[in-house]
Amino acid sequence: MPSIFKKIMSFGPAFFAIGYTIGTGSVTSMIVAGSNYGMQLLWVLFLSCLFSGALIYAYGNFAIVTGKTALYSFKQHLKFGKPIAIMIIIGVTFGQWNSLMGILGISSNIIFEMLALYSPSLVDYKYQTVLVIAVTVIATMYAIMLIGKYSLFEKILVMFVSCMGISFVFSLxxxxxxxxxxxxxxxxxxxxVEGxxxxxxxxxxxxxxxxxxLSRPLFIQGKGWNMAHQQQQKKDAFVAAALVFIISASVMAVAHGALYHQGSKITHVLDMVNALEPIAGKTALTxxxxxxxxxxxxxxxxxxxxAPLLVADYRSGKLDTRSTQFRVITGVACVLALTIPVFGFNPIKGQILTQVFNVFVLPLVIIGILSIINNKSLMKEHVAGKSLNVILVFALLFAIAISINGVVAIVGQFS
Structure with missing residues (x-):
């Protein structure tokens, strides 16, 4: 077991990539897609993971070769770099904080439903119980944040991501x-069809x-990787993209197998309770x-x-997890995260809409990395090769096409 754990820990930054990518918003999207459209969107997931792997590698390799971070480099080396970096910070923070509200709302409800499966009397006190759970979860997370150690964040993420992967693949x-x-x-x-x-x-x-x-260079900095870790960084990027595909596809496939042929529609992650229990039983549902x-x-x-990552990146290219700035910004995020549990909203539509808004920042992020990994004064003999450039250009075209598709979808929602 110690050797297995050591092997897993060597992929530390990959687990941050998976943590950012697969949350309840992602699980929601996969469940809704699997139940409504079957496996029809598997090709979108595959291309997204392929391009994600290339982008994770590109940002990581840039950090290892130059020792610099993304937004700080955009600000210094790109024309209009400052406004581009500021737009990215605003766009990404907006999307991630909106996701955080939904994540805490859904996670608190899931804990409640799991407790209610075995203790039905809790149903009469749903709102109060969910709120107490939400406050407890976010307070615990913030307390861990105050410790401010990268290695601790990494160990906790390894635990969560491993549990998530094993659970979804077992369900499959x-x-x-x-x-x-x-x-x-x-x-x-x-x-x-509509939607x-x-x-x-x-x-x-x-x-x-x-x-x-964007966070990849800072996590590599926290890991202490340098030129000696180039191959390990490459392997780490591949593992991250592969695991995101396997885990996400498993969720979609479970929703497809359980719901699609029955014509069942999902409007909430917790609708899986009624759908899965007769098929898989209480244990598998749990x-x-x-x-x-x-x-x-x-x-x-x-x-x-x-948010503190991006602000620190923009200002100095260094992250101090024990600074007052870090603690204040994460504290504000924790308070905002309680919005959905406090008001009792259904976060499903908001989660999907948030994922759509995330697309609009993506072309800027790809253009930025394409520019700096081909900058000879920065990368010297390590400038990007033809293969990486071709994949990233296709990723940019894909992101632009999907962004246009997102605009059409949002306009359609309000027309």
Missing amino acids: FIVHPLPSEVVAGFVPTIPE GKMMVAAFVGTTMAAATF VFFFGTLAAGLSSVFPCLLI
């Missing part, structure tokens, strides 16, 4: 689609998360919900970290 063995349906999912099509375009944009927004790439809870809690840390 119990409820799964036909192999032919999985193969058909790799054929590019967009559901010609289809919105879901495509949400998929990309949740899988190609700008926060994942495992699935435990995975969803781990997905939520694994995203709380990165979402709390993102």
